[in-house]
Amino acid sequence: MKDLKEVEKLITNFGLSMREAKVYTTLFRKKDFTASEIQQLVDIPRTKVYEVLHQLISKGMCTEKKIGHYKKYEAVNPVSVFDRLLKDLEEKENIANNVLKILSPLYKERETDDNPLEYIEVLKDKKQIHKRWLYQFRKAKTEIFAFTKAPYTTPVTKDMNAEIEVLKRKVNIRGIYEYKDTIKEEFLKVISFWISAGEKARIVEELPMKMVIFDEKITMFALNDPVSLKPSITTIIINHAGFAKAQKYVFESVWEKAMPFKEFKIKYEESPPKVDPLETFDRDRIQ
Secondary structure: OHHHHHHHHHHHHHOOOHHHHHHHHHOOOOOOEOHHHHHHHHOOOHHHHHHHHHHHHHOOOEEEEEEOOEEEEEEOOHHHHHHHHHHHHHHHHHHHHHHHHHHHHHHHHHHHOOOHHHHEEEEOOHHHHHHHHHHHHHHOOOEEEEEEOOOOOOOOOOOHHHHHHHHHOOOEEEEEEEOEOEOOHHHHHHHHHHHHHOOEEEEEOOOOOEEEEEOOOEEEEEOOOOOOOOOOOOEEEEEOHHHHHHHHHHHHHHHHHOEEHHHHHHHHHHOOOOOOHHHHOOHHHOO
16 A cells, blocks of 8 residues: 555646545555545545546546446556556647747847847836845945935935945945035935945035946936926936946046045035035045
8 A cells, every 4th residue: 555655646747636646546446436435545525535536537547337326436447547648748748849949949039139128127116226226236246336416215324234244345335425505414424434334435516317336237327307307216227338337437537526525524524514615625636
């Protein structure tokens, strides 16, 4: 009976349910059975036994015969049963091979199709934008360059741990922050914290857009609404090395003109914020 238990497990690979496998292997214990006898041996509800037996009959694996007032069930010769199953598998294999002949070339053609929309993604939901930014941030291997300005999709203090983890991996993080009208003390503290952790930061009066460049490959940016000209959180993600390198040139150009944060902070603390610290900044000193 141990061998039948092993067969019970094996034949489920042919698409039989565990109940069907149990009933089918039980039919080999003697010549024929009543449904009541099977039910006692396999511990399946009586109504379910009839259902399973009819399924096995439809699959050609057992037969039903009437002897007097009783219906009895008998297993069909396994040679003919499994010969048919093997033929079915062979037919399915041929169908699969024919399908592959058609689909494989189409798949390869799709991979080489230079569709520009495949590397452009647009996100409008704050949570999705922040989740994607955090994913790319943690995935960065060499450098992260950013234009930082409002509106923010998350509080500036929320992901300090993520930035520290990346900085520990010696990823080069450089940020240019927009200064306009007033500066919040808390914001200055946050930038100071990131710099102490290893980020390099500079300040400008105004940035053209929000933008982050990851490893010279992926660029995330948000543009002002073209109608109202107001800042927008709608974010465009472009996975294109050429585009990322072009944006890096823009970043480097702004970086050269921006004020080092340390100098900005000193000037701000000396004359907050009636006098614009950037107005007294000598840009010629930047190397």
